[in-house]
Amino acid sequence: APILEARSLVKRYPNGDVTAVDNVSLSIKPGEYLSIMGPSGSGKSTLLNLLGGLDTPTSGEVLFQGTPYSSFPSLDQLRATHLGYVFQSFHLLPTLTALENIQVPMFEGPRSAADRQAAAWELLKLVHMEHRARHSPLQLSVGERQRVAIARSLANDPQVLLADEPTGNLDSKNGSEVLDLFDKIHQQHGVTLVVITHGGEVADRAQRLLTYRDGRVVGDERR
């Protein structure tokens, strides 16, 4: 059974009369590494936000493990505990340390302060950032910021990680390191990955490549 499914998804923005997602149906299996590639403005972010329950469709629906988002008693709860998000511009809190940023999503759950600390250290190790635990995001390079943001996205052990141009602000060396981390998260932790890109290395690494144009899926290639 699919872990994530889109059925006849439509998103229309009334102002400007834009159809960013134009009748998209899509089925994502557990453990897949899917990349969505398309030009700027084609609607990729809108599609990802719908898949992640961050935005509501004009029509159609998204299902997580067979249950429509509209049927979940708390979509907030689903988002916090089963889905992880990585953005192009990190969205870390500048007044918190790296170690504290990683713990922010953990406040959704019942974990003790000691458990949160221990889990955050493990995640810092996973992204090779222990040496920056007490630093503010402002003191980190952009590559390091994204590694911390990835650690935070894994705070509640999500089944699916949704990433919107995660290497968009990084040079190729830092970009490759972030993609190495995604490979590790995919291979060693079995997380389903959905990663948006406008091309390049992300598209090369994914096992399944969806080509997107003007709100429509125009290619769906597995390799």
Ligand code: ADP
């Ligand atoms: P991409 O991620 O491929 O660059 P987006 O999903 O960001 O594409 O945008 C798709 C289209 O929808 C664009 O024409 C954009 O201007 C428009 N759009 C995105 N968000 C909004 C919004 N909140 N209100 C109106 N139009 C929007």
Ligand code: ADP
């Ligand atoms: P592991 O060996 O822990 O399974 P990798 O060696 O594949 O993981 O590293 C995952 C990511 O972390 C890659 O982007 C890699 O470049 C980066 N990395 C590895 N070691 C370090 C380090 N000591 N400091 C900073 N980044 C590192």
